[in-house]
Amino acid sequence: MTHPTAIEPPDPVAPSGPAQGPSLSKAAFERIAQIARREAGLAINDGKSAMVRTRLARRLRAVGIDNFEGYCDLIEAPGNSELGHLISALTTNVSHFFRESHHFDFLRTEVVPRLRDNSKMGRKSMIWSAGCANGQEPYSIAMVLHEAGLPPSDVRILATDIDPVVVSTARRGRYPEHMTSGLTKEHRARFLDASEDGQSCISADLRPYILFNTLNLLDPWPMQKKFDAIFCRNVVIYFDKQTQSALWQRYGSMLHPNGWLFLGHSERIDAAAENLFEKSGITTYTRRGDPTSRKET
Numbered sequence: 001m002t003h004p005t006a007i008e009p010p011d012p013v014a015p016s017g018p019a020q021g022p023s024l025s026k027a028a029f030e031r032i033a034q035i036a037r038r039e040a041g042l043a044i045n046d047g048k049s050a051m052v053r054t055r056l057a058r059r060l061r062a063v064g065i066d067n068f069e070g071y072c073d074l075i076e077a078p079g080n081s082e083l084g085h086l087i088s089a090l091t092t093n094v095s096h097f098f099r100e101s102h103h104f105d106f107l108r109t110e111v112v113p114r115l116r117d118n119s120k121m122g123r124k125s126m127i128w129s130a131g132c133a134n135g136q137e138p139y140s141i142a143m144v145l146h147e148a149g150l151p152p153s154d155v156r157i158l159a160t161d162i163d164p165v166v167v168s169t170a171r172r173g174r175y176p177e178h179m180t181s182g183l184t185k186e187h188r189a190r191f192l193d194a195s196e197d198g199q200s201c202i203s204a205d206l207r208p209y210i211l212f213n214t215l216n217l218l219d220p221w222p223m224q225k226k227f228d229a230i231f232c233r234n235v236v237i238y239f240d241k242q243t244q245s246a247l248w249q250r251y252g253s254m255l256h257p258n259g260w261l262f263l264g265h266s267e268r269i270d271a272a273a274e275n276l277f278e279k280s281g282i283t284t285y286t287r288r289g290d291p292t293s294r295k296e297t
């Protein structure tokens with residue numbers, strides 16, 4: 001199995017031509033790469049120096065620092081809040097509604113019936129959108145649940161991302177037209193309200209399903225309850241193999257037996273995780289184990 005390059009091509013809106021701002025020494029580049037690997041599992045190879053310089057120049061301006069060494073000192077200072085911005089600058093937050101729509105078909109046909117059974121047995125179901133970016137993924141999940149007649153009192157979605165800016169956009173749930181792609185006319189009519197500034201607001205019906213929070217997937221996870229399904233799509237492409245491998249084991253421990261793990265189109269679990277998961281669809285895996293042994297933690 002091959003993994004794609006960890007960092008995607010430069011953002012199409014990034015300035016083209018010679019990079020603006022301070023120069024990036026080899027030592028500073030290596031320090032940034034080390035921080036990104038240590039703190040967020042990102043794999044940044046040597047060929048990415050120009051990309052790192054271009055993308056971080058904006059962050060240096062934003063925090064009022066004129067050299068990369070100073071920027072590294074800032075990130076490593078205890079209690080600073082810059083790490084999320086660094087990771088955001090080095091990765092992409094691009095998402096859209098019903099991205100990789102086959103997962104939402106699977107959610108409707110395979111997952112929803114299980115969630116209904118949970119409700120009948122008086123159990124609350126939990127779904128995690130890990131790496132939710134601007135929120136299109138968890139809102140798409142909420143649309144499916146709402147259409148299936150599952151109320152928010154029966155199913156809760158936890159939506160997390162390392163980047164505080166995207167989490168706040170997601171929580172606000174107000175999008176300009178270009179961020180609403182992927183929605184049908186019917187979904188727009190049913191789940192989007194017009195806002196005064198010409199943007200579209202996620203309807204009040206969907207909001208109670210979702211709890212948004214910042215969370216670095218490499219940090220300890222505060223969640224106490226296990227999940228029925230975890231969506232972690234187009235996130236681990238940035239991670240080195242060791243980080244990915246550790247994550248499959250952690251997801252395995254956070255899923256109920258027979259719970260589902262959904263990955264992005266170019267992501268796969270590794271051989272070591274095959275004792276935990278079996279393939280049940282396109283980049284969709286089922287947690288092995290006896291569902292009757294389900295524990296409520």
Ligand SMILES: C[S@@+](CC[C@H](N)C(=O)[O-])C[C@H]1O[C@@H](n2cnc3c(N)ncnc32)[C@H](O)[C@@H]1O
Nearest residue numbers: 040092093095131133162163216217233234235
């Ligand atoms: C391309 S978006 C994927 C959005 C959505 N899951 C989808 O498939 O459309 C990748 C997201 O992963 C987040 N991310 C990257 N590293 C992370 C980490 N260590 N912990 C949590 N989120 C991370 C980024 O901030 C970004 O919002």
